[in-house]
Amino acid sequence: MSSPTQPAQYGFAERWLPRLVLAPSFLLTLIFIYGFITWNGYLSFTSSRLLPSFNWAGLTQYHALFALERWWVAVKNLFIFGGLFIGGAMAIGIALAILLDQKIRAEGALRTIYLYPMALSFIVTGTAWKWMLNPGLGLEKLMHDWGFTNFTFDWLVNSDMSIYTVVIAGLWQSSGFVMALFLAGLRGIDDSIIKAAQIDGASLPRIYWKIILPALRPVFFSTLMILSHIAIKSFDLVVALTGGGPGFASDVPATFMYAMAFTRGQMGLGAASATMMLMTVAAMVVPYLYSELRRSRNA
Amino acid sequence: MGALAIKNVTKSFGDTHILKGIDIEIDSGQFLILVGPSGCGKSTLMNIIAGLEAPTTGEVHIGDRMVNNIAPKDRDIAMVFQSYALYPTMNVRQNIAFGMETRGVPKKEQEEIIARVAKMLQMDHLLDRKPSQLSGGQRQRVAMGRALARDPILFLFDEPLSNLDAKLRVEMRTEIKQLHHRLKTTIVYVTHDQIEAMTLGDKIAVMKDGVIQQFGSPQEIYEQPANLFVASFIGSPSMNFIPCHLAEQAGQIGVSLQSEGEARFVPLPNAAKLAGQVGKKVILGLRPEQFDAVENSENSLACKVHLTEPTGPDTMVLTQLNGIEICARLHPRDAKGPGETVRLKPDMTKAVVFDAETETRLA
Numbered sequence: 125m126s127s128p129t130q131p132a133q134y135g136f137a138e139r140w141l142p143r144l145v146l147a148p149s150f151l152l153t154l155i156f157i158y159g160f161i162t163w164n165g166y167l168s169f170t171s172s173r174l175l176p177s178f179n180w181a182g183l184t185q186y187h188a189l190f191a192l193e194r195w196w197v198a199v200k201n202l203f204i205f206g207g208l209f210i211g212g213a214m215a216i217g218i219a220l221a222i223l224l225d226q227k228i229r230a231e232g233a234l235r236t237i238y239l240y241p242m243a244l245s246f247i248v249t250g251t252a253w254k255w256m257l258n259p260g261l262g263l264e265k266l267m268h269d270w271g272f273t274n275f276t277f278d279w280l281v282n283s284d285m286s287i288y289t290v291v292i293a294g295l296w297q298s299s300g301f302v303m304a305l306f307l308a309g310l311r312g313i314d315d316s317i318i319k320a321a322q323i324d325g326a327s328l329p330r331i332y333w334k335i336i337l338p339a340l341r342p343v344f345f346s347t348l349m350i351l352s353h354i355a356i357k358s359f360d361l362v363v364a365l366t367g368g369g370p371g372f373a374s375d376v377p378a379t380f381m382y383a384m385a386f387t388r389g390q391m392g393l394g395a396a397s398a399t400m401m402l403m404t405v406a407a408m409v410v411p412y413l414y415s416e417l418r419r420s421r422n423a
Numbered sequence: 424m425g426a427l428a429i430k431n432v433t434k435s436f437g438d439t440h441i442l443k444g445i446d447i448e449i450d451s452g453q454f455l456i457l458v459g460p461s462g463c464g465k466s467t468l469m470n471i472i473a474g475l476e477a478p479t480t481g482e483v484h485i486g487d488r489m490v491n492n493i494a495p496k497d498r499d500i501a502m503v504f505q506s507y508a509l510y511p512t513m514n515v516r517q518n519i520a521f522g523m524e525t526r527g528v529p530k531k532e533q534e535e536i537i538a539r540v541a542k543m544l545q546m547d548h549l550l551d552r553k554p555s556q557l558s559g560g561q562r563q564r565v566a567m568g569r570a571l572a573r574d575p576i577l578f579l580f581d582e583p584l585s586n587l588d589a590k591l592r593v594e595m596r597t598e599i600k601q602l603h604h605r606l607k608t609t610i611v612y613v614t615h616d617q618i619e620a621m622t623l624g625d626k627i628a629v630m631k632d633g634v635i636q637q638f639g640s641p642q643e644i645y646e647q648p649a650n651l652f653v654a655s656f657i658g659s660p661s662m663n664f665i666p667c668h669l670a671e672q673a674g675q676i677g678v679s680l681q682s683e684g685e686a687r688f689v690p691l692p693n694a695a696k697l698a699g700q701v702g703k704k705v706i707l708g709l710r711p712e713q714f715d716a717v718e719n720s721e722n723s724l725a726c727k728v729h730l731t732e733p734t735g736p737d738t739m740v741l742t743q744l745n746g747i748e749i750c751a752r753l754h755p756r757d758a759k760g761p762g763e764t765v766r767l768k769p770d771m772t773k774a775v776v777f778d779a780e781t782e783t784r785l786a
């Protein structure tokens with residue numbers, strides 16, 4: 125801001141106004157994000173239960189956490205959900221984008237239809253899918269009414285399968301968003317590149333595979349970041365769809381943390397699980413940010 | 424043998440008719456230029472030749488084959504695009520090799536071809552770079568290299584030099600011409616730049632609004648433009664267009680030129696073609712270099728100089744004839760300063776006459 129070559133007529137206000145304007149949000153970020161991260165970190169080393177306390181307990185909460193079956197179910201669910209959600213949304217999104225990129229008619233309408241779920245909150249998505257997948261209300265009942273009495277689809281209430289209903293609802297919500305990101309990327313590719321490849325004799329799949337998708341690498345990584353972020357934070361979708369149930373069969377770390385910290389009076393344990401989640405996210409985001417920053421500095 | 428024949432090709436996108444009956448035929452080894460203002464359908468025609476678009480009606484023949492139903496890759500052509508269209512994630516070597524890989528050229532042969540092309544275009548040192556690490560001129564070179572590696576029977580160039588700066592453009596122009604001399608492959612070259620058209624082409628097709636206005640050698644197009652559009656499009660500075668009426672004096676058909684209150688009857692060549700049209704409103708076309716500065720008053724007109732634009736070898740003198748601003752290209756020695764008077768004598772042997780209504784050339 126205040127470089128030595130700055131003309132003298134820039135007075136006090138010009139120099140301080142930007143800082144003044146930024147100060148409140150800076151302060152709020154400092155307190156409510158970094159302050160609370162620190163506080164949460166501290167709490168995870170205490171024996172807090174219903175209310176925060178400051179009795180230092182060392183790693184007790186972490187030992188307790190790692191001994192808890194429910195935590196490992198939540199972690200495993202996160203991997204199942206995260207893997208299928210990220211992979212699935214990416215695959216469906218890219219496929220839809222490529223199909224929409226073929227200059228088909230009614231593209232605008234289709235794009236809106238696919239993108240629309242993104243406009244809903246996960247709570248709405250979760251609730252809608254809860255009704256649709258509920259054996260007594262939705263799909264199964266419909267099929268029974270139509271006469272297919274042997275049809276069963278009880279994943280929502282089946283503890284082995286309930287996490288997969290979360291995957292289905294998540295895919296429905298986010299695939300369109302991935303499609304929009306990739307479609308924008310595809311549209312950014314010079315048409316004549318495709319023409320050149322056609323003259324070179326490449327088939328359409330080969331053109332996409334060898335030329336276009338590699339050129340969309342940056343889009344791929346941004347999308348991966350956004351999806352991973354959604355997957356790790358996923359809370360509302362699980363709460364609205366399965367409530368973590370049946371039992372705790374579809375718990376994920378975020379619902380686990382909420383349950384421990386706010387409904388079961390295990391605040392220290394909740395804080396420890398929150399810290400674990402933060403570490404996981406940091407392990408992914410920090411290298412990404414580092415490489416991005418380095419690239420923009422080199423560019 | 425005919426290398427390329429386009430027979431009555433039309434192209435419409437829905438209700439918009441982009442190409443309205445194109446007929447072109449060139450011999451093997453010729454350098455064909457498609458020139459015209461932007462949006463006139465040059466790229467569309469090029470894409471039809473390449474097979475990237477299908478013509479609405481008409482036929483395209485390459486070599487001795489009718490290629491309407493043959494895929495681009497099987498037409499034995501190579502194309503260079505205005506935006507170069509290099510594959511962004513591949514390095515130069517991979518860019519050149521991509522087509523050969525698709526066609527199943529053996530690895531060893533690929534390497535030989537890449538080496539030969541790189542040598543021909545002096546880009547050995549660029550082979551391992553990505554397109555993003557190249558300058559505009561270098562990308563252009565790579566795009567040409569990719570086309571050369573194919574060794575096709577027909578090269579298609581769609582405004583290959585338009586994205587380069589002026590100096591590089593002139594250099595690459597010369598290089599393309601030399602390349603054509605060496606390879607003797609048939610080339611179709613699209614440009615909106617009339618200088619490129621004149622310097623490179625064996626045959627020029629001047630297009631406007633999806634119609635070929637004239638098809639001929641550069642000299643024909645320059646000296647005998649088919650209509651007002653061609654005359655104004657080719658040549659820089661543009662031809663002067665002087666409105667007048669056909670008149671007859673002492674048995675000769677000519678027009679009257681006026682300047683500074685003085686009127687002079689100048690007879691026209693090719694008067695035979697104008698017989699019986701005396702009194703008709705016409706437009707006399709005179710190129711800037713068809714004026715000479717003279718001292719005596721015979722067949723010359725005194726013109727007041729408005730402005731001069733020295734270019735070095737010549738000086739452009741802006742003045743008026745028949746109330747119209749005209750430009751004369753004079754030797755700097757003869758050019759007067761603004762406000763002074765210069766006597767101009769038009770060289771009527773090369774003058775052209777257009778019908779003022781239909782804009783086609785009468786003589």
Ligand SMILES: Nc1ncnc2c1ncn2[C@@H]1O[C@H](COP(=O)(O)OP(=O)(O)O)[C@@H](O)[C@H]1O
Nearest residue numbers: 436439441459460461462463464465466467468
């Ligand atoms: N796919 C298309 N659909 C509709 N109009 C098109 C299409 N492609 C080109 N055009 C129109 O055709 C005209 C000629 O385009 P083009 O051949 O690219 O011109 P040029 O290369 O001479 O500048 C333009 O007016 C353009 O808008």
Ligand SMILES: [Mg+2]
Nearest residue numbers: 465466467582
């Ligand atoms: Mg064009």
